Amino acid sequence: MGATEMKKELKFKYGIDIPYQTVYNGTRRASEKLFGKWNDSFDWLYRIKAEIELRSPGSVVEIDTITDDEGKVRFSRFFCAFKASIDGFLNGCRPYISVDSTALNESWNGHMPAALTLDGHNWLFPLAFGFFDSETKDNWVWFMKQLRKAIGPMEHLAICTDACKGLESAVKSVFPDVEWRECFRHLMENMKRYYTGDVYGKNVWPVARAYSPHKFKYFFDKVLPASPEVQKWLDEHHPFLWARSKFSADIKCDYINNNLAESWNAWIKEHKDLPVHCMVDAIREQIMILFAKRRKISIALPPGILPDVIYQLNATSRRV
Known part of the structure; x- marks a missing residue:
């Protein structure tokens, strides 16, 4: 429990208002008695x-x-x-x-x-x-x-x-x-900095979730007309696997996040x-x-x- 939380707890439970620095010093002293000094921990x-x-x-x-x-x-x-x-x-x-x-x-x-x-x-x-x-x-x-x-x-x-x-x-x-x-969620957060619009939110997630190559192409073809630069941006900044259709079947795991x-x-x-x-x-x-x-x-x-x-x-x- 941190000093701020401890201060609130003392106020609620015992009705006493102790200065923050006093509470902080007390929690540090109690922590050292329970766990020892930080320098000794290593x-x-x-x-x-x-x-x-x-x-x-x-x-x-x-x-x-x-x-x-x-x-x-x-x-x-x-x-x-x-x-x-x-x-x-x-x-x-x-x-x-x-x-x-x-x-x-x-x-x-x-x-x-x-x-x-x-x-x-x-x-x-x-x-x-x-x-x-x-x-x-x-x-x-x-x-x-x-x-x-x-x-x-x-x-x-x-x-x-x-x-x-x-x-x-x-x-x-x-x-x-x-x-x-x-992680596809982090990829999308980066993409939002450069590309915005409904076409990306509605179609890029299905691109990543699609299991078959033809479904991948079907949804990705809807994204490219909105901005042909998306393909170049993905190849340059996110060259790793993020779509299920590209995953190896030997891994037996389809997590995209x-x-x-x-x-x-x-x-x-x-x-x-x-x-x-x-x-x-x-x-x-x-x-x-x-x-x-x-x-x-x-x-x-x-x-x-x-x-x-x-x-x-x-x-x-x-x-x-």
């Missing part, structure tokens, strides 16, 4: 790493440091992929990875990159996460290298990202042979203002609870095709 990551590797052999946990001008060794970035997440992805998930990052709160204004995927029931499946100070090319390349080390080489793999220049370079250098997909990243951000939102070692431990606990819950669900499910897949098949057959 040192505690090494203990977290040792404990994870001891309790879950096969997990990939990496910490990278830099040496400043004064010769002091400082924290730079962190990567974590639990053994259960790696095995679950390789043995039970589709070869599809959504990659994005979210900004952290509180004293360290860093970012949390995450690699996410889908299980057989189309549920969010966390694969890996980490920390770095900013979304630079070097940081993204390091994160993607750790991810490749965790999952190993794969014959078929799709990676979906937003329009992030540093991430683009990282995927090109670390995963040069993957099917590279781009990077919604997995938004779901992850909402899922870990309440942990984003914790010290980094507490954040890692809180996410670890949350993932363990998630996997235990899904294990119970899987035991209770009948053998055969999953219920969610049957529901989708029935819904599709009714539309036909």
Whole structure:
């Protein structure tokens, strides 16, 4: 709870109005008693790493440091992929990875990159996460290298990202042979800056959703007369896959938006203002609870095709 929220809560619950600075100092003092000092939190990551590797052999946990001008060794970035997440992805998930990052709160204004995927029931499946100070090319390349080390080489793999220049370079250098997909919602937000009108809203979305090449051409031919420059703009600024008709059938995933990243951000939102070692431990606990819950669900499910897949098949057959 932040100082502003705490001030309101004290006013509502106890009827006392305390100056903001006093409340802020009190919350900082309480936070240090609960979680320790922020500067010590980065040192505690090494203990977290040792404990994870001891309790879950096969997990990939990496910490990278830099040496400043004064010769002091400082924290730079962190990567974590639990053994259960790696095995679950390789043995039970589709070869599809959504990659994005979210900004952290509180004293360290860093970012949390995450690699996410889908299980057989189309549920969010966390694969890996980490920390770095900013979304630079070097940081993204390091994160993607750790991810490749965790999952190993794969014959078929799709990676979906937003329009992030540093991430683009990282995927090109670390995963040069993957099917590279781009979030269509972000593409449309960029398109609205240059092209406006009903013709784009009514026809560009159906272009992306169409499964067959002739349906893709049917809707795209309605867009080109409004502005022939659209094709050139897409080829220059959005050369990656964003239409279902272009996706490989081997991936078995037709998502055109990077919604997995938004779901992850909402899922870990309440942990984003914790010290980094507490954040890692809180996410670890949350993932363990998630996997235990899904294990119970899987035991209770009948053998055969999953219920969610049957529901989708029935819904599709009714539309036909």
